[in-house]
Amino acid sequence: MRLLPAVxxxxxxxxxxxxxALVAVSALMRxxxxxxRPRVDPRIERYLAIxxxxxxxxxxxxxxxxxxxxxxxSGVRDIDxxxxxxxxTRLARFTDPSRKTGGGRAVLTWESGIAIIPMYAVFLLVYFxxxxxxxxxxxxxxxxxxxxxxxxxxxxLRRYLAIVESKGLPGAISRADLLVMSVVRGIASLLLFAPxxxxxxxxxxxxxxxxxxxxxxxxxxxxxILINEANHLYTLLVAESRKGYIQTAIVKGLASSYEWDAPxxxxxxTLLFPVRGARGHVFRxxxxxxxxxxxxxxxxxxxxxxxGIVIIEMALNIKGHLCYALLQHMLFREFDxxxxxxxxxxxxxxxxxxxxxxxxxxxxxxxxxxG
Amino acid sequence: MxxxxxxxxxxxxxxxxxRKDLLWAILWLGGMALTWVWLGLYLNAPARILVGAACVxxxxxxxxxxxxxxxxxxxxALLLHFLESTRRRSAYLAVSFVLNLLRSVPQIVGMLxxxxxxxxxxxxxxxxxxxxxILATSLVTALFVFQEVVDLIRERIRHFESLEFVSALLVCGxxxxxxxxREILLKNSMAYLVQKSVALFGRAIFLICSIDFIVSVGLxxxxxxxxxxxxxxxxxxKLDSKQDILAIGTALTDLSVLPTLFVEHLQGISVxxxxxxxxxxxxxxxxxxxxxxxx
Numbered sequence: 001m002r003l004l005p006a007v008x009x010x011x012x013x014x015x016x017x018x019x020x021a022l023v024a025v026s027a028l029m030r031x032x033x034x035x036x037r038p039r040v041d042p043r044i045e046r047y048l049a050i051x052x053x054x055x056x057x058x059x060x061x062x063x064x065x066x067x068x069x070x071x072x073x074s075g076v077r078d079i080d081x082x083x084x085x086x087x088x089t090r091l092a093r094f095t096d097p098s099r100k101t102g103g104g105r106a107v108l109t110w111e112s113g114i115a116i117i118p119m120y121a122v123f124l125l126v127y128f129x130x131x132x133x134x135x136x137x138x139x140x141x142x143x144x145x146x147x148x149x150x151x152x153x154x155x156x157l158r159r160y161l162a163i164v165e166s167k168g169l170p171g172a173i174s175r176a177d178l179l180v181m182s183v184v185r186g187i188a189s190l191l192l193f194a195p196x197x198x199x200x201x202x203x204x205x206x207x208x209x210x211x212x213x214x215x216x217x218x219x220x221x222x223x224x225i226l227i228n229e230a231n232h233l234y235t236l237l238v239a240e241s242r243k244g245y246i247q248t249a250i251v252k253g254l255a256s257s258y259e260w261d262a263p264x265x266x267x268x269x270t271l272l273f274p275v276r277g278a279r280g281h282v283f284r285x286x287x288x289x290x291x292x293x294x295x296x297x298x299x300x301x302x303x304x305x306x307x308g309i310v311i312i313e314m315a316l317n318i319k320g321h322l323c324y325a326l327l328q329h330m331l332f333r334e335f336d337x338x339x340x341x342x343x344x345x346x347x348x349x350x351x352x353x354x355x356x357x358x359x360x361x362x363x364x365x366x367x368x369x370x371g
Numbered sequence: 372m373x374x375x376x377x378x379x380x381x382x383x384x385x386x387x388x389x390r391k392d393l394l395w396a397i398l399w400l401g402g403m404a405l406t407w408v409w410l411g412l413y414l415n416a417p418a419r420i421l422v423g424a425a426c427v428x429x430x431x432x433x434x435x436x437x438x439x440x441x442x443x444x445x446x447x448a449l450l451l452h453f454l455e456s457t458r459r460r461s462a463y464l465a466v467s468f469v470l471n472l473l474r475s476v477p478q479i480v481g482m483l484x485x486x487x488x489x490x491x492x493x494x495x496x497x498x499x500x501x502x503x504x505i506l507a508t509s510l511v512t513a514l515f516v517f518q519e520v521v522d523l524i525r526e527r528i529r530h531f532e533s534l535e536f537v538s539a540l541l542v543c544g545x546x547x548x549x550x551x552x553r554e555i556l557l558k559n560s561m562a563y564l565v566q567k568s569v570a571l572f573g574r575a576i577f578l579i580c581s582i583d584f585i586v587s588v589g590l591x592x593x594x595x596x597x598x599x600x601x602x603x604x605x606x607x608x609k610l611d612s613k614q615d616i617l618a619i620g621t622a623l624t625d626l627s628v629l630p631t632l633f634v635e636h637l638q639g640i641s642v643x644x645x646x647x648x649x650x651x652x653x654x655x656x657x658x659x660x661x662x663x664x665x666x
Contacts, residue, residue: 014472193650195577197584198607198643202619224577224650231658299474306477314585327585330487342480349475 007357011350018346022339026108029335047086055090108336116325116337120344123309123322126212127348130219130305135298138226140271142233143287147266149238150258156182189227196222196308197315210318215309223308229301236290246282255281292367295360302352306345391659399652406641406648414637422641425606432505432512432602433575437568439513440575444520449551451521452528456547470518478515482582485511490586493599501600508582512575523567527560562664566657573653580604580646607642615639 047053053060061083068079154162160178163171191199199222200214208214220226240246250256259265270277278284313323322341329338403426410419447470454463473481489507492498498507528551531537540550556564583604599605606612615636622628632640660666 014468014475018472189651190647193654194643194647195581195584195650197581198616198647201613201616203623204617204620224654227654235661303475303477307479310477310479310483311581311585315581315588317588330483342484345477345480346475349477353475 003358003361007354007361010357011354015347015350019343022343026336026339029339030107041085041089044086044089048090055086061087107334108340112337113340116322116340116344119320119322119325120341122212123344124348126215126219127305127309129216130309131302131352133216133220134226134229134301134305136272137220138229138233139274141226141230142237143271143274145230145234146237146241147258147270147283150241156185192221192227193224194222196312200312200316210316215312215318219305219308219312223304223311225301225304225308228304232297232301233290233294236293237286240286240290240293246286249282249285258283292360292363295356295363298356298359299353302356303349306349310345390663392656392663393659395652395655395659399649399656402648402652403645406645409633410637410641413634414641418638421601421606422638422645425601425603425642426645428501428505428600429576429579429602429604432509432579433572435506435509436512436516436575436579437571439510440517440520440571441564441568443513444517445524445556447517448521448524448528449548451525452551470521473515474518476515478578479581479585481515482511482578483585485514486582486586490599504600508579509575512578515578516571516574519571520564520567523563524556524560527555527563531555531559562660563666566660566664566666569653569660570657573650573657576603576646576649576653580607584608603642603646607639607646609638612639612642616643 047064048055050064053064055061055064064086065079065083068082156178160172160175160182163175163178167174196218200218203214255264257263257265260268264281266281266283267277270281270283274287275284278287310323310326312318313321314327317327318324322344326338326341329335329341407423410422414422447466451463451466454466486508489498489504489511492507493504498504531554537550537555540554541547545554580603583599583602584607586599587605587608607616615632616639618628618632618636619640622632
């Protein structure tokens, strides 16, 4: 297993550099934040700190003004101006957004860091479940589309239009089922491309959109993730099927019919198990070679899946989830906590990339003649 | 091999099969026009103007993002090719490393950080006009999608370099930059670049709408619709639009609500439809181009 250290070595520098850069950014932001926070003049602060005077009370304010007029503190020329500044500073304690959060924003400490871990665990659970489901669903969809293409099956709308053009109105009425199927497929298509928040808000009145059981299927089907992944594999299958070695294999007599369950055809199980289901069929080789090229693109798909989950958790304001917490920390300018969450998301992507590289290396080794 | 043997087709179904890109472009524009007519009939004028402005801002932002991505991607690909061909290995590795790093940042997270910066610039009045804000957000979007252009251009250059075509031109005395820019990319890869631009346009719309929705929903304490140009995403995040979308869920359980969706809840429904319909059509156009030119 020399592969593992090589893969780790490839990704570790990026993790270290990004980690260090984020620590630097966090320190910089903390400094800027401290510098930008309005400082109260200690000369004003001492008036606000007098316990026996309630400056919210007009009588106390008037008493303080009179007292200042009698004692004439050094450096104060205009008592009214001083009283205005004291009043403004007092009001700022209630109205200044930087003080509203209690003056003490949450910072990255051992406790706040630990608090992120359960949210991160849930994020990982959702993420890896979505990745696995998306992979298998996209694979089945791509194989189905490829076989339908090989069978020469046109879309419902095309078939319907062809009937209308050749048989006129009677044909249009007798095969209206094709039109209905076409509409259903159109709606399914809209659903697959719809951003998650559109779907989620549509179902919010009848479903608990904050639960993981809703989150996972939503992340699989929405945001165009499934359809894009399936289309990528389908494109590779088509490209592979046009290569010379496939034509040679067909000429040499390898089964190449794409009819379902026909002699020399494909079993329907191929949709779920493309390698085992297509034993003795040319599709098996097409699929295996297409998959080899598809594996590296899983890195990109993983990043899209993360994007999808981030969008869902943020857009639906799902409390207690990692990305919602990220948004909240950004809103309250708790940048070091936000940066810690961003780094955890980056680590997830890097971990996936390392796994994909390892998978790719193991797959390539299978086909390596020297190995 | 039946899939590759199309028989004689009637004109309409033939167009559906052979010029899918054109067909979907027509369908997209037609759908947008129909929606606009419907909005003209049933949506009040102020809301209609707002939807129109949101469309213009979103689509112009996406076009700008694609243009910037093409420029950055083209430049970066040429830089990488130059560094590789002149054997400046350390510089080549450094640029590749940065690109891979950028690739590992999920687009939405990167854009969120970019939007925090754009918001900061807006609040400090460094970005005053709508155009400057749209351009700034387009730049942020482009930074997270331009890698696809880099990959495409590098792949095209590698493909042609493996052919005798490039050697023959070099022997004819044509400089390598002319071979790459004119012969390989402009003359022999235009279909690829157009297809990639269309696909990026769809991706940019999705990202712009999503980030605007998130920012409007989650960061609305500091960012209001008045200081960032309204887009389809931020329009959808408005309370009345969200209520319109919620009405879809009600219609699923109470069918009597269904007819009112397209008349009384038009603002949110039309904005959601414009986003989703555009994404579907753009995807189909990009796919159609890929099939037509066998990319």
